[in-house]
Amino acid sequence: MREIVFDVETKKSLDEVGGRDHVEALGVSVVGAYFYETKEYRAFEEWEIGAFEERLRTSDLVIGFNTKNFDYPVLQPYFKQVRIASLPTLDIFEDVTKQLGHRLSLQALSSATLNAKKTSDGLQALVWYKEGKIEEIKKYCLKDVELTRGLYEYGKEHGHLLFDSLYDSRVHAVPVNWKGQTHMPLRKIIENAFLSRQRLFIEYVSRQKQEGEEFKKKRKIDIYAMNGKEISAYCHLRQAIRNFKLEGILAAEPVNEFYKAPQDVQSSLF
Structure with a gap:
């Protein structure tokens, strides 16, 4: 180029x-x-x-x-x-x-x-x-x-x-996404997965890291909620609900697996 x-x-x-x-x-x-x-x-x-x-x-x-x-x-x-x-x-x-x-x-x-x-x-x-x-x-x-x-x-x-960082004297990461998107926009992939209750593999950057970790991580998630800036999702590695900022997600790949969100189970009881 x-x-x-x-x-x-x-x-x-x-x-x-x-x-x-x-x-x-x-x-x-x-x-x-x-x-x-x-x-x-x-x-x-x-x-x-x-x-x-x-x-x-x-x-x-x-x-x-x-x-x-x-x-x-x-x-x-x-x-x-x-x-x-x-x-x-x-x-x-x-x-x-x-x-x-x-x-x-x-x-x-x-x-x-x-x-x-x-x-x-x-x-x-x-x-x-x-x-x-x-x-x-x-x-x-x-x-x-x-x-x-x-x-x-x-x-x-x-x-x-x-x-x-001047605040805590630690090294922090700021996510950037410069690889270019020639396929479906990332946000659309995430929205579609949420609406169809399809699991995702995501690659994301966290601002801080723990000992032995990298700033860039990969996780398999089930999205339970989504707003303008972040998603709330079940993380299969941590076996707990985590919040992920959309700006920190670099890539998302749908998995041929589906799930039910807590609100789906609750609504089926009535």
Whole structure:
């Protein structure tokens, strides 16, 4: 697939342009990208953005970190052919924020998930730009692209990313589902199984894990109740009723077995 991972470094800070309402005025110093089709990293300077636009225009998926709220608005003034908001996009920052309800930095996710760190920060990149050290910006930007690519590939393979919690100093998992759904949507599979009282094998990610466990687990369940955000189901492994958040379920496969929910048995008595 023609997937592209990218990151943008700017010429100005938010303070210099009057705040977040003027992101489009920041200007681009460097765009860093990884192209899966050719397996290459490349850094583009401001005068080369037209070449990057051409590669982006034919992409199947664009992957980034805080792409929609930052990188895209910064880039759009440079683009002549592409309406950037229409591109198929996977924004890791957006997905993680939706799951957790709060933000995590690229550094926080990379450190726990990949055991890797950023080499610098955006403020230093601004200093380098003013000093004319474009090659330093390129190295830094491409390292961020490498980290973003690493998070994407880890999440795609494992169904979650990791982060160190400031509240309990433990490693937690945040579920992601980036494998793509070319078949029946996952929620529909779960709804159909519930309505027909058909058992499911599910693969899901829990936020925390016990000693000797993994974050990603597989369970055979009978769904007893379902609402907008979670299901209540009998877990055959635990032999007890458990609640599973829908956002944490990565896959579901119907089993050729059927069951009766407690409410079915109760209604049959009358």
